[in-house]
Amino acid sequence: MPITRFAAVLVLFSTVAMGTVVEETYSDFTEEDQTPQLDYKNPFWCHSVRLTNGEATCYSPRGGRYRSTLGTRCEMKCDRGYRLLGRSSIRCLPTRRWSGTAFCRKMRCRVLHLIPHGRYTCTRGFEVDSRCDFTCSPGYRFEGEHSRTCLSGGSWSGAQPVCTDMDPPRIKCPPSRLKAAEPGKLTAVVTWDPPVVSDTADKSLEVTLVGQEPGTEFKEGPNIIRYKVYDQARNRAGCKFIVRIEVRRCPTMSAPLHGYVTCTSDGNNYGATCEYRCDGGYELRGVSRRVCQFSGDWDGEPPRCEPLEIKADVKTLGALLDQFYEKRRLLILSAPDLSDPDYQLQNIMIQKSDCGLDLRRITLIELLGSPPKETGRIKESPLESDVIEGLRQAFRISRLYFSMVLLDERGVDRERFITPMSSEELFAYTDDVLLEEEERERLELNREFCD
DSSP, X not given: OOEEEEEEEEEEEEEETTEEEXXXXXXXXXXXXXXOOOOTTOTTSSOOOOOTTEEEEEEOTTOTTOSSSTTOEEEEEEOTTEEEEEOSEEEBOTXXXXXXXXXXXXXXXXXXXXXXXXXXXXXXXXXXXXXXXXXXXXXXXXXXXXXXXXXXXXXXXXXXXXXXXXXXXXXXXXXOEEEEOOTTOSOEEEOOOOOEEEOSSOSOOEEEEESOOTTEEEOSEEEEEEEEEEOTXXXXXXXXXXXXXXXXXXXXXXXXXXXXXXXXXXXXXTTOEEEEEEOTTEEEESOSEEEBOTTSOBXXXXXXXXXXXXXXXXXXXXXXXXXXXXXXXXXXXXXXXXXXXXHHHHHHHHXXXXXXXXXXXXXXXXXXXXXXXXXXXXXXXXXXXXXXXXXXXXXXXXXXXXXXXXXXXXXXXXXXXXXXXXXXXXXXXXXXXXXXXXXXXXXXXXXXXXX
């Protein structure tokens, strides 16, 4: 440090008794220059630079050996995975301090979000160069990259993958089943347990039935039942089974000669009942109905339709009417004598419609005259006098004037006529009131034979 010397005269005054004495003395002193001077010879002007988890590269005017001399410049650089905070370049100042500070902080990537239905594991957490591998839950498949790496810039490589449910659910239908139709029916009620469904991913599955519901009536033959199941990703699976309804059947029922048969249900299925009827002028011999058994056979033996035999020589009215009960209707024609014009007119009209009477199951009984010449007949067969009187008493038939009485199959007086009736008028009443639906159908089928 340079030093400047100064000379000064120091005058001392002293007072003595004799008077004033003046003395002069000289004194030297130095003054320091406060401006520091560069001293490149001191190699440790500033403290040594250390950068944890990094490196400081310094350049000194004095050369490579001088790393902290005055004027030294240091470049700061962090290791991979660390980020520099502070000054990237510092100088050693005359104040024996560096122009700034710096340190290295460990660099991290942001926390990865969990992916639905998946997970990940990382080699070094979320530090730089850490690799995170992704896996999907059972039943899900990857869409995207299987791993991501934390880059040196603090960001993740690639994009977040997605776990997609690609596996369809599983479904197992009940076994197919065979069931016999119920008696007298072509259907049967069938029930079953719901299908068994499972899925590797979802617990909530949507099951849809395609077909009839269990517990309902199923028709004859195969009925295909399908089930579909959907998971939450709308993956679908399906199954099917068959519900077969078997109708036990008997041989087709044939009608007897001069008769016909009407059957319930489908006619020859298990439980069906067939009733036999005979055409006009014939009556049934044997059972009136037969039932189809589960074995496939009809019960009983087939009946016959034989010509109607009316015994007119019976002694009582009851014996006569029993032959007609539930078989035929009776039209009782009464007149004072054979010459009665009303009787003759009605008789002519009836003779012309004789076939129509048979088709309508009507038998004509004639009562003519008065005792002792009174006659009664069924066609050509005469009736006993007691039977004639029984008819007149039971149905209040007078001998004094012309009349007709129509009885139904149960012997009930249904209608009275006191004037001759045309066959059209008579049959219109019969068709409208006395005939059953089946009888009307048979009448239409056979009407042409009476033309």
